[in-house]
Amino acid sequence: MNNNFARFKAFYKTASLWSGSLLGLKQFYLKNFDFNHLKEGDALELPSIPQGTVLGKRAEYFFKFCVEESNNYKLLLSNVQIFKKKVTVGELDYIVKEISTGHIIHIELVYKFYIYDPEFASTEKSDLLIELSKYRGPNRRDHLIRKIKHLKNHQLPLLYSQETEDILTSHSIPLEKIRQQVCFLAHLFIPHKYWNHDFKYINKACIVGYYFKISAFAKAETKNTYFLPEKYAWKMTPFSMSDSFTFREVLENASKSLERGFAPLVWMQLDSGDFESFFIVK
Secondary structure (H helix, E strand, O other), rough: OOOOOHHHHHHHHHOOOOOEEEEEEEEEEEHHHHOOOOOOOOOOOOOOOOOOOOOOHHHHHHHHHHHOOOOOOEEEEEEEEEOOOOOOEEEEEEEEOOOOOOEEEEEEEEEEEEEOEEEEEEOOOOHHHHHHEEEEEOOOOOOOHHHHHHHHHHHHHHHOOOHHHHHHHHHOOOOOOOEEEEEEEEEEEEEEEEHOOHHHOOOHHHEEEEEEHHHHOOOOOOOOOOOOHHHHOOOOOOOOOOOOHHHHHHHHHHHHHHHOOOOOEEEEEEOOEEEEEEEEOO
């Protein structure tokens, strides 16, 4: 299962968090890329990613690979650091060119794992922002609203700084012809009882699992087989790993992990051979 094509496919199949535009942010879809020349089983040379690289940075390697492998886009610039008086003020993720149209696009990539917390008390004013504020990282340190505001107020406006324009000019890229989009990819985990909930504003294809509070998980013992994937494997479709765990072992492991401030992702294999994926949170 852990082959290069499967790893590439796991990234490429990640759903966009919303369709069209949300709060003025227009999506760039991974399905825009033409990979008709790639076939299942092809020997792909994936980028070499240093061990310990965080998920978001790993996604950046894969996105660049997608641009370079596609038939219909050309990579002009990637991961361009912008300096002001020798101080880094930000980074542009990608400048790409659509070959058929000549359109030049500045793309900011976001790759997130979120849980939906219906009980979160938001201080936002509009119904839209109140709803979006319920999407949070499993460790509760990351927030969808915060990321959207950072994109709108810092990352995207950086394109129009004088420092950025100087870099673009040096590469003969006309600033006035650049369009801006975000490729905002996400894996969503929801409360089990919300499986049939009518989620507003987001793409339901992002929903890949559910989550337990540790107190609820402790009361949900089964004889199923459990796996605790390392973070680099979180994007993969669940599969049987060499090290498996019992319910009690997972409960003990999760308790220790949460004490350190980290919510573990669990893959549970049922008697049928199917898998369920869930986080255990505080």
